[in-house]
Amino acid sequence: MNNMIQAVEERWDVNAQKYDNRHQVNTTPEDKEYWMEALAENIGPDKNIKLMDVGAGTGFITLMAAELGYQCHAVDISSGMLEVARNHANNKGLRIDFIKSNVENIPCDDASMDVIVNRHVMWTLLNPAEACKEWFRVLKNGGKLLCIVTIGSMGDSCNHYSQDIEDQLPLKGADGNKLIDTLIEAGFSNVEAIKLDKIRNMSDDKSWYIIKGVKGVTTPALLERIENRWNVNAGRYNDNHGKNENLEQWKIEIKMLLGDDLTKKVIDVGTGTGFVSLIEATIGYQTTGLDLSVGMLDYAKQDADTRNLKINFIKSCVETIPFTDESFDIVTNKSLMWTLTEPLKAVVEWHRLLVPGGKLFCFVHIKDGPVHSSHYEQDIEDSLPLKGAPVSAFIDVIKSAGFSHVEGIPLMNLPPMHGAEATEGNCWYVFKGEK
Structure with missing residues (x-):
């Protein structure tokens, strides 16, 4: 498992700028407007909350959340990805706390975050059950988990890794029900799939969804x-x-x-x-x-x-x-x-x-x-x-x-x-x- 994690880290370190360039080219101003609208609606109006983007990559979600005024923390295993995200934040004058870490073992206190968000992360996880439990730990009671995924005929997946790693990904190609079950099994309640109709996807057979769960207050x-x-x-x-x-x-x-x-x-x-x-x-x-x-x-x-x-x-x-x-x-x-x-x-x-x-x-x-x-x-x-x-x-x-x-x-x-x-x-x- 450690070798796989190291391989994943190295893969993103090498490809960080290429990955970021691709997203910059394919995101129009209209796309960004829709993304920010979806984030604001699902995160909520309170700008004093603490938000953590796990698997933040080059900051696609973190940067927009920070522009909306939320207190943002970005976690990623790749130093290369975080460096690109940090440069974007500096250029925009945004204050974001960047943390290099595996998303399954975050150096953060229990019940310290109000919202945890991720995008295109769920299917890439080697151990999604443990990751979701970790996010549950980090969230405050009543806190929200927002997992942004694409769902279609092939689920939420691409080919980023070597075949031996791809074969070990439990949620590669998973449908909405499987993703919902993963959150429920980690302890989240009120779990639902919210379709983001306005946001286009590069693949015609897929649509964007937020798989949303709440850490219950009934402890x-x-x-x-x-x-x-x-x-x-x-x-x-x-x-x-x-x-x-x-x-x-x-x-x-x-x-x-x-x-x-x-x-x-x-x-x-x-x-x-x-x-x-x-x-x-x-x-x-x-x-x-x-x-x-x-x-x-x-x-x-x-x-x-x-x-x-x-x-x-x-x-x-x-x-x-x-x-x-x-x-x-x-x-x-x-x-x-x-x-x-x-x-x-x-x-x-x-x-x-x-x-x-x-x-x-x-x-x-x-x-x-x-x-x-x-x-x-x-x-x-x-x-x-x-x-x-x-x-x-x-x-x-x-x-x-x-x-x-x-x-x-x-x-x-x-x-x-x-x-x-x-x-x-x-x-x-x-x-x-x-x-």
Whole structure:
């Protein structure tokens, strides 16, 4: 492997200027405009972020990112390539930190970068799995990985190396699904392929794509803090739960939504002390209640035992649920969506659990104006994408997770929280989706 890495380095050292000349000739001003537009859109508006271009070469992406105003770091194994990139940066008056390194072992602290980008790199990697894990390590929680590739009849590949090296490249000719799987296996979430329609490619049978992934913010340490919060406050939550809520009306609404087929397997995710799962079991559905907090589940179990209800209670986070694909007919939750640090990841997981034709019902209290409800410490509250979000945001997340027939329906017969009169700006909604 070391001999191969050395051969790759030497190949690019020798051909650095030739490679750069080719890209300079084939990139028109219009091309550059489209590239910069795509970068700005996918990196985001915050110019204070730290961006690292891995396999930066002669700086095609790094230079444009620096021109856009981002704080840029360029990593490449080839001194020759970096020297050309450094000359370009100096000529343009751009400040870029150039680092000579293998992209699988970057001399950089954990969680130190906001965005990692690469272009025409994935297929050239001898060990893409290890490279992606390294990039995952370097990214901050919530950071983005943007892998720019061409995909077509022959995937993203050329012939740069000797045949013995070419034969060792796992992603040479890989399609979009293989690239997406590589990011997912490295731990990235919300992975998607974004086609760059405006950007032309020299080969007519290929198109440019960004394979985009996010380093999730839901770390084990964060989950532990959330779990501890609910364990400590489970009793108080249980005492207050149901206050100003008409339980009989909730039962009517839930049965009307879930239907009359009591053979349906239902899982209530984030069940807490069992408000919804207890109602579902009372109606007669085959019910599972899932929650991260043992303290909350203890109260739910006690209530179920008191009522002689059969409910399968499971301790788990709602983003990674220990059931096989297509295990349930219905997924429900109440007052959960806005508390999630990664709502899309969670909803994708719920989609996985459902049988084809299965349904999702998310009960959310919507209130116009400032949101004062606060369950967590401020750093967690600040990371909740759906806190105080409008109806459209919940619909967008559920659609993005793959659900169809998505809609948000105000439940005007249910009393809103805090005892106010129900209006469309202050009421319970159910967000429905079908797999």
